Amino acid sequence: MKIILIISGLFILSFSLTALIRFIALKRKVISIPNERSLHVIPTPLGGGLAIIITWYSGITIFYFLKLISTDLYFALLSGFLLALISLIDDMRGLKPFIRLCFQFITAITAFLILGGLRRFVISGFDFNYNLIIYPLVIVGMVWFINLFNFMDGVDGFASLEALIICLVIYYLSGDLINLVLIACISGFLYWNWPKAKIFMGDVGSTQLGFILVVLGIYFHNTFRFSVLNWIMLSSPFWFDATLTLFRRWRNSEKLSVAHKKHAYQRIVQAGFSHLKVNIWLIIINLFVVIIILIYREIKFLQVPLFVLTLIFFYMLTRYVDKKVPFRKD
Numbered sequence: 001m002k003i004i005l006i007i008s009g010l011f012i013l014s015f016s017l018t019a020l021i022r023f024i025a026l027k028r029k030v031i032s033i034p035n036e037r038s039l040h041v042i043p044t045p046l047g048g049g050l051a052i053i054i055t056w057y058s059g060i061t062i063f064y065f066l067k068l069i070s071t072d073l074y075f076a077l078l079s080g081f082l083l084a085l086i087s088l089i090d091d092m093r094g095l096k097p098f099i100r101l102c103f104q105f106i107t108a109i110t111a112f113l114i115l116g117g118l119r120r121f122v123i124s125g126f127d128f129n130y131n132l133i134i135y136p137l138v139i140v141g142m143v144w145f146i147n148l149f150n151f152m153d154g155v156d157g158f159a160s161l162e163a164l165i166i167c168l169v170i171y172y173l174s175g176d177l178i179n180l181v182l183i184a185c186i187s188g189f190l191y192w193n194w195p196k197a198k199i200f201m202g203d204v205g206s207t208q209l210g211f212i213l214v215v216l217g218i219y220f221h222n223t224f225r226f227s228v229l230n231w232i233m234l235s236s237p238f239w240f241d242a243t244l245t246l247f248r249r250w251r252n253s254e255k256l257s258v259a260h261k262k263h264a265y266q267r268i269v270q271a272g273f274s275h276l277k278v279n280i281w282l283i284i285i286n287l288f289v290v291i292i293i294l295i296y297r298e299i300k301f302l303q304v305p306l307f308v309l310t311l312i313f314f315y316m317l318t319r320y321v322d323k324k325v326p327f328r329k330d
Helices: 002-028 049-065 071-078 080-092 097-114 130-151 158-174 178-193 202-222 228-234 236-251 264-270 275-298 300-324
Strands: none
Touching: 002 049, 002 178, 049 071, 049 080, 049 178, 049 202, 071 080, 071 097, 071 202, 080 097, 080 202, 097 130, 097 202, 130 202, 130 236, 158 178, 158 202, 158 228, 158 275, 178 202, 202 228, 228 236, 228 275, 228 300, 236 264, 236 275, 236 300, 264 275, 264 300, 275 300
16 A cells, blocks of 8 residues: 555656646746757647656655665666756756766766676676676667667657556566656656647656666666566667667768657658657557567577567568658768
8 A cells, every 4th residue: 555655646746747847847938949850840848857857766765765675776776866967957058969978978887886787698608708898888788778768759758658668568577666666757747748748858858767767677687587688679669760770870971969850750750640640659569579578588499589580570660661751861
């Protein structure tokens, strides 16, 4: 009963704070104005991610004092406060990409060290210096996930929905209550962000969600409850689109720091899909991925083939989008 009351309270807090922030943003004219690179046509208040952040840190602190969250996970997640602060400043005044990147690396390294690194994978037949090879790759991957979650926040409810699905699956497979905290925080905001969105989360929300999810992925891997390989598959609807798009823009010699509308999810909207339809397809795609993960966890010798199958599936989806709206060089 106590847990139900806490989670319900966090949902109400997130919902109420989002409404309050929307009111203040409208009054202070903190609004996203549509431009040629936007997927929305109506000026929309910004800063809704603050509601998620305030509720999230309140929730995990309550859990910490009730001894419902481990000390290392709590402080690893708490290190994300620096990221939230920098992202908020970036939302309000703008920061150079290099400055943002430096603080993202500081946050990622701090969280990674608090978690004690990454538990070794069981890979027979390979003998290599795990720390020197894997650790730097994981830290770069953490920073990339923080950024790509921001890049993928361009359709109403899209990033919130993906984070919600990831948390639901991890909760089902791990049983850890910390996932319910994040679900409550996201759900209260998602009501206001669902198509047609009444408020956007901004960088302060999207980067924080990316950070939280990647920290949870490492933590559950280290505690043997949810392999990071499963987490990579579960988050593949986002990282595949973002990574392939970045690679294609780099191959075209485009300036990577310049905003664009070339992600597959953005181009499918340009092809005529509504924001709601894109979200429905995201749910369907995630259902496919979850089925693959469940098979992956039960039949070990199919792990590599299923992972490859997942990548082929996303590549075919991208090629379908290419036919609708070609990926053109700027």
